[in-house]
Amino acid sequence: MSPRSEAHCPVMRREVLEYFLDTPVQTFIDSTLGDGGHAEAILSKLPESFVFGIDRDPEAVEFANKRLIEYKDRVQIIRGRFGKLEEIAREENFPPVGGILFDLGLRSEQINNPGRGFSFSRDGKLDMRIDNSExxxxxxxxxxxxxxxxxxxxxxxxxxxxxxxxxxxxxxxxxxxxxxxxxxxxxxxxxxxxxxxxxxxxxxxxxxxxxxNDELGELQRGLVGALSVVMPGGIIVVISYHSLEDRIVKNFFKSEEKGCICPPDLPVCRCGHRPRLKRLTRKPVIPTEKECAENPKARSAKLRAARKLD
Ligand SMILES: C[S@@+](CC[C@H](N)C(=O)[O-])C[C@H]1O[C@@H](n2cnc3c(N)ncnc32)[C@H](O)[C@@H]1O
Structure with missing residues (x-):
């Protein structure tokens, strides 16, 4: 089988692409590269694009490397955690980035392979580490x-x-x-x-x-890092799969859209907080019924997007 045919099916691919059509430059970070489905969609639909793909799972990195071989001049794949996005961007000398994607959760292979220890219906050693060197x-x-x-x-x-x-x-x-x-x-x-x-x-x-995997801590750090790394006018897109993740994204976007965050009883602003984001989604975008029927894993997905202010 080719890498593509056995791959995880990317969720809300069309919606992600629509947001990424409207970025100041076509350099993107796919911070959850996985099987490379979203990255491939970006690289194939946007011929001028360049994608930095990051994943914490060495097996995902290996898989995506094979899958994206035909785009090797427009993609750089890095094994790492998105909780360290700023460090990675600095160390790898990223140019200005127009869009950053987080497609949270696990790839199908991680869930289905009993050896990874995530599945409650197939027997395997209790493990659940996304990166098994941790x-x-x-x-x-x-x-x-x-x-x-x-x-x-x-x-x-x-x-x-x-x-x-x-x-x-x-x-x-x-x-x-x-x-x-x-x-x-x-x-x-x-x-x-x-x-x-x-x-x-x-x-x-x-x-x-x-x-x-300290998944919620990673997400919080990843969002802070994304806001610092993405260029003004650039877009952050996050697809989450359960309410704890979605709440973190919603609250982060909301608080970064606010100006002053002083307690309401302070007569003058002391915090000096300025809005840094504009939300592009007030309510989360959810997949179409057709997509959920074709790919049941999409059912719990919620997409939120925001643009960094100048
Ligand atoms: C749902 S999959 C992404 C699928 C991908 N969008 C595609 O189309 O193939 C999520 C991926 O995020 C990776 N991941 C989870 N936490 C991570 C983290 N903190 N840093 C980097 N990658 C992470 C997982 O290893 C997994 O490969």
Missing amino acids: NRSALEIVNETPRGELTRIIATYGEQPGAGRIARAIDIKRREKPIESTLELAEIVRSAIYGATAADLARVFQAIRIVV
């Missing part, structure tokens, strides 16, 4: 996090009812022996929630994955 995997988080903290993680990052019961069930099992596989963990969650559904399992696994 230290702490799901194995350590599940087996070493104190029960109270585990409850907080499941409640906060999974928004899962019955988090205390799940943490208790984990705690009891891991005293017998370490919890090592994805199906073991799934079974423990099922034992703690009467009639547990796939959605319950997905939320618990999501909570652990978020902590393993």
Whole structure:
């Protein structure tokens, strides 16, 4: 099979391209390169464009390198984290950047490959690291996090009812022996929630994955970095897949659109805060019904975009 035919299907490709048609220069950062689907769409539809593609997962970097070989003169692929966007841009000497894309979450291969340890329906070692050279995997988080903290993680990052019961069930099992596989963990969650559904399992696994990869911290740092790296008039586009991510994006865009952010009872402005962004989406853009029918992974996607002010 060719790299393209086995690849992750890029979500809201048309909408991303529409925003990127309207940037001051056609140099882009795809900060979640993945299988290179969005990057390929940009490179093929905008013949003058150049794309810097970043991904934290060495396997994604390898895959995208092959897939984008025909555009090798207009693409530079970098293994790294978007939480370090400013450093990467400085070290790699990026020219002015007209648009930055974040397509959050995981590539299909990461979810479907049991060896990556993200799946609650296929057995594999509990891992969930996007970059497997990093230290702490799901194995350590599940087996070493104190029960109270585990409850907080499941409640906060999974928004899962019955988090205390799940943490208790984990705690009891891991005293017998370490919890090592994805199906073991799934079974423990099922034992703690009467009639547990796939959605319950997905939320618990999501909570652990978020902590393993510090996904929300990465997003916050990535947005700050993007605003500093993108040129005035340039556009930041973010596609998120759950409410915790979308809230961070919404709040970041809103607060950077504001002028003064002093407490309302201060008679004069002390903060000196100036608006730095203009939101291009007041409400998030969602995929069409047709796209959701063709690609069920698109169903939870929300796109927000903003333009950096001069
Ligand atoms: C949904 S996929 C992107 C798919 C891509 N847009 C495409 O069309 O093929 C998300 C990608 O972001 C990567 N990723 C997640 N967190 C990251 C981070 N902090 N820095 C860089 N890449 C990250 C994942 O490894 C994954 O490949």
